[in-house]
Amino acid sequence: MTPAELPSIKRDDQPRVPADGRGVDLTHLLGTWINTYRATRSIVCFTLRQNGSGYAISAQVSGADGARSLDLAEVRPFSANVDSAKADGFSAQYDFGCLEMLLTAYCAKGLIVVSQYTRFKDGSGRPDYFNREFFFKEEA
């Protein structure tokens, strides 16, 4: 299909050049990222890694007994525009039974800005809540 023939929901989803289908590459973001806020009550750090032909995230969160690890979750990379194959962010989803947590993330001046959307499913009366934190890359 030529760009003009692609289904569109808004103009910026139309490539300026024919799409080559390479997929979005997250390689430059692989590694460990550390929360700039050391007293966080949420994600302390996370690691992005290759996982088969895709990518995955492993995160450590703050707990009463120190940091604990969350299970590995699939990462979906996103570029900055429809013509780019270089990741500018990602999303990931956790389901802990009692709650779900959606992570959305984007790059900004060497940081990864991670938004957490926490949705409760346990009838506890807690409101779903949002959190945004900033992560810098651990030096190799």
Place this chain on the structure above:
Amino acid sequence: MNLSNEAVPVNDESRPEPGENLAERLDLSSLGGEWRNTNTETRGIAQIDIRAEDAGLRVRVYGAGVAGVNDWGERSVTAYAYRVTGDIVAGFESTWDFGSQEALVTAIHNRGVLVIHTYHRFKDGDGRSNFISKEFFHQ
């Protein structure tokens, strides 16, 4: 429910701190109304209309099309507080599914500006890159 006995404590901030109480309800009113893109030449989302109802938020998105706007339709979205004991809405997220692609729209309200990040995922194998669109809206 005794939150200290939660079977799967995910992190500290998902529970109120000692002495804190949950709010009785989340006030959604600050998001209600028409939100227009600060960039009048946008190729992304032109406008977002939000209705704050007792049952929650209803959101309609208008994409900037070649010949006018594309109405994505209105749907219920998940509203989020700023924190687990919060009583003011911070924003919302929801996914619009168009068949060939889906758009996860995330919105956070900050000092009169609605910051929208849209995560586009193409499902039809036409080779386009999944991408993020970041835009700002005012009333």
